[in-house]
Amino acid sequence: MANKQPRPERKVPGRVERLGFRLDEETKELIERAAHLSRRKVSDFCVTALVETARRTIAEHETLALSDRDRAAFFDALIAPPEPNDRLRRAFSEHGRRVVS
16 A cells, blocks of 8 residues: 555635624525535635625716716816805815815
């Protein structure tokens, strides 16, 4: 018999943090079935689904969708900005007093 050396432990780069949660049996079976149908490990399936959902959620919250009317008002204000009123002047003054660049 050949002398077998123990294999070095294989580490997946970038996966050092853990996230754990509990599921009801029905949800777990649903996830396992979906992972099996996509021919992936459950953990890989879950990570991919979570990352996609997280990215989509962030994009939805960081994206501003304007109506045609709002878009026109925004660009009009950029092209021909209104004169600052007293309230805006006070705000700039207060900002200059509080914030040191």
